[in-house]
Amino acid sequence: xxxxxxxxxxxxxxxxxxxxxxxxxxxxxxxxxxxxxxxxxxxxxxxxxxxxxxxxxxxxxxxxxxxxxxxxxxxxxxxxxxxxxxxxxxxxxxxxxxxxxxxxxxxxxxxxxxxxxxxxxxxxxxxxxxxxxxxxxxxxxxxxxxxxxxxxxxxxxxxxxxxxxxxxxxxxxxxxxxxxxxxxxxxxxxxxxxxxxxxxxxxxxxxxxxxxxxxxxxxxxxxxxxxxxxxxxxxxxxxxxxxxxxxxxxxxxxxxxxxxxxxxxxxxxxxxxxxxxxxxxxxxxxxxxxxxxxxxxxxxxxxxxxxxxxxxxxxxxxxxxxxxxxxxxxxxxxxxxxxxxxxxxxxxxxxxxxxxxxxxxxxxxxxxx
Amino acid sequence: xxxxxxxxxxxxxxxxxxxxxxxxxxxxxxxxxxxxxxxxxxxxxxxxxxxxxxxxxxxxxxxxxxxxxxxxxxxxxxxxxxxxxxxxxxxxxxxxxxxxxxxxxxxxxxxxxxxxxxxxxxxxxxxxxxxxxxxxxxxxxxxxxxxxxxxxxxxxxxxxxxxxxxxxxxxxxxxxxxxxxxxxxxxxxxxxxxxxxxxxxxxxxxxxxxxxxxxxxxxxxxxxxxxxxxxxxxxxxxxxxxxxxxxxxxxxxxxxxxxxxxxxxxxxxxxxxxxxxxxxxxxxxxxxxxxxxxxxxxxxxxxxxxxxxxxxxxxxxxxxxxxxxxxxxxxxxxxxxxxxxxxxxxxxxxxxxxxxxxxxxxxxxxxxx
Numbered sequence: 142x143x144x145x146x147x148x149x150x151x152x153x154x155x156x157x158x159x160x161x162x163x164x165x166x167x168x169x170x171x172x173x174x175x176x177x178x179x180x181x182x183x184x185x186x187x188x189x190x191x192x193x194x195x196x197x198x199x200x201x202x203x204x205x206x207x208x209x210x211x212x213x214x215x216x217x218x219x220x221x222x223x224x225x226x227x228x229x230x231x232x233x234x235x236x237x238x239x240x241x242x243x244x245x246x247x248x249x250x251x252x253x254x255x256x257x258x259x260x261x262x263x264x265x266x267x268x269x270x271x272x273x274x275x276x277x278x279x280x281x282x283x284x285x286x287x288x289x290x291x292x293x294x295x296x297x298x299x300x301x302x303x304x305x306x307x308x309x310x311x312x313x314x315x316x317x318x319x320x321x322x323x324x325x326x327x328x329x330x331x332x333x334x335x336x337x338x339x340x341x342x343x344x345x346x347x348x349x350x351x352x353x354x355x356x357x358x359x360x361x362x363x364x365x366x367x368x369x370x371x372x373x374x375x376x377x378x379x380x381x382x383x384x385x386x387x388x389x390x391x392x393x394x395x396x397x398x399x400x401x402x403x404x405x406x407x408x409x410x411x412x413x414x415x416x417x418x419x420x421x422x423x424x425x426x427x428x429x430x431x432x433x434x435x436x437x438x439x440x441x442x443x444x445x446x447x448x449x450x451x452x453x454x455x456x457x458x459x460x461x462x463x464x465x466x467x468x469x470x471x472x473x474x475x476x477x478x479x480x481x482x483x484x485x486x487x488x489x490x491x492x493x494x495x496x497x498x499x500x501x502x503x504x505x506x507x508x509x510x
Numbered sequence: 511x512x513x514x515x516x517x518x519x520x521x522x523x524x525x526x527x528x529x530x531x532x533x534x535x536x537x538x539x540x541x542x543x544x545x546x547x548x549x550x551x552x553x554x555x556x557x558x559x560x561x562x563x564x565x566x567x568x569x570x571x572x573x574x575x576x577x578x579x580x581x582x583x584x585x586x587x588x589x590x591x592x593x594x595x596x597x598x599x600x601x602x603x604x605x606x607x608x609x610x611x612x613x614x615x616x617x618x619x620x621x622x623x624x625x626x627x628x629x630x631x632x633x634x635x636x637x638x639x640x641x642x643x644x645x646x647x648x649x650x651x652x653x654x655x656x657x658x659x660x661x662x663x664x665x666x667x668x669x670x671x672x673x674x675x676x677x678x679x680x681x682x683x684x685x686x687x688x689x690x691x692x693x694x695x696x697x698x699x700x701x702x703x704x705x706x707x708x709x710x711x712x713x714x715x716x717x718x719x720x721x722x723x724x725x726x727x728x729x730x731x732x733x734x735x736x737x738x739x740x741x742x743x744x745x746x747x748x749x750x751x752x753x754x755x756x757x758x759x760x761x762x763x764x765x766x767x768x769x770x771x772x773x774x775x776x777x778x779x780x781x782x783x784x785x786x787x788x789x790x791x792x793x794x795x796x797x798x799x800x801x802x803x804x805x806x807x808x809x810x811x812x813x814x815x816x817x818x819x820x821x822x823x824x825x826x827x828x829x830x831x832x833x834x835x836x837x838x839x840x841x842x843x844x845x846x847x848x849x850x851x852x853x854x855x856x857x858x859x860x861x862x863x864x865x866x867x868x869x870x871x872x873x874x875x876x877x878x879x
Contacts, residue, residue, distance in 0.1 A: 252842075252843075253842065253843045253844075254842055254843075254844070255834075255842055256819075256834075256836045256840045256841050256842040257839070257840045258840065259840075349731070350719040350731045352721075356837060356839070356840070359837075360818065360835045360836055360837055360840060361835075361840075362718070362719040362731055362732070363731070363732065449729065450625075452828075454825075454827055454828050454829050455827065456823075456825035456826060456827020456828065456829065456830070457825060458823055458824065458825020458827065458829070459821075459823050459825065459834050460823050460825065460827070460829040460832060460834075461825070463829060465624075465828050465829075466729045466730075467625045467729055468725060468728075468729055470626070470725070471625045471626045471627065471628075471725070471729060471730075472625050473621075473622065473623055473624055473625040474621075474622045474623075475622075475623070
């Protein structure tokens, strides 16, 4: 029993510690990006670029999931982004078009009973509030502002791609999950070893009690879009045995800000990524996904964290999809891993790294990969 | 239709405005206290004393409800408090011993699944955390530290007493509800005119996102004991057509503090109420119920409020009983009254009034009543 527990928990940790220790100096850290990739130059695309542009990182692939937009449209935006920043070597893999349980039709009814939110992502026509993008059905891909991609996605589904990559590099891959967690939940459901075979997961999701006047969080401090969009998937991910879980919540995200000044500074470098941002960035909002990515590259960006047990409310009521948290003293009596919840950041360190990476030349062109 | 709406909504408001305007100078404002009245000298008792000791107020009666303690024990503590502060003229009325739906046995199971809270009131033996008072069954009244009362409660149940008083003084009575809302929900369910016949309700309950290191609210910002203990009752109360609803939440309550210095200052007066506090006050915590009462007497104590739609999560999951809020833009499509949610206070004004009232001589003895 003890022997078994050692083999299942301590041994992989020791091995992965050795791996980090010896490999860090010479070879880049491996990451699988799982992301909802809406419009060009937006937060979703820029966060992928944080990882794609870092010489310390090797991106094994990008799996896509519906969230801020529908997955088929996201695939097109992401393929095009990779073309424009000269990184077509990175495979884009089609993932879940719909959440595991929650449906667009049900959300329409829930809104009548439980009230509305500011942001519905792919389901954006449910309310007049969310008219940032014109609504279309799941399998429609409207013409792209940034031009149509000529490259194609992989002919494999996201869950199987994730499993295959993790098994090819046991205990060496970090999952960077910055959209709804449908693909990750599918990988976990197919392969019970998936979580333990990774080096950990970085998640942008959840909300505790953000200090902000943003109306979305003032009346719903525990509501966050990624967890809300697929609550069952978030629950499956948050109970899995990851070697480590890092969580970038709304609370720390609202302390970041993408500005026009940043775009100006990035534009100066004239690199392909800088041109892409200068030409297409239109939303000056929080750098949530970018922070999750940058903090994984440089953990010193995070100046304060709390270890909490985190889950998602699955009761089909007004709080369905809301973030749940517990301390060690208050936790439920079931298997639940501790989560590193980021609380505060070194803003200038983060902004500097972000601007640097957005301004950097393409890694493939630099011969790193 | 318009005529009917006028009679139902505007007319009573105009009448009650006239009543306030003409009556304020000469006669005291009428209030019905609905409260969970745990141990001697505690917050529940002191908050009733805020109303009982004010010359501007006439307390028509005190209805008791299980919450911080079981109702039969609370009746004894409250009768004894009235004896000690020389106000046995105010009737104490037995109310609900159990919440409408939630049960002690179910909470025991919920704790396993959903984790624990710091405070369970009458159900205090559910966890080692909540050992502030020794647990006993609902109908046990242990010996009272402050001595046994010789006075008796009224031979009428709380709901009927509340209805009878409100009908006797139409549009003149404010309901002060500082415990779980079981009795008020029963009155509303029995008498559809109950809410509209009052002048309004003052509630201590709910939690939005308190700025505090208190572990209870750091991991559960939307959890508050009074709403949680009887969620269905809170829901019934929050959808009723009160002329006005004022809400003292945890968020503003944590900005208040009962201190040993206050007790010393109160003790100096040597009045019966001061003696009672000096002898029995042992918990130096927030002045939540006291603030709700004092702010009704002197509205200038509240320096900031927000108008929100407020409800309680009735889904039987981890957030069952949690506070829900919406703005006008995000509210559900159903009948829901606006609530005056208190946000900030003039602390010195509040502390001064509180100390003054706790130090005051008995009103009955002063011949006011």
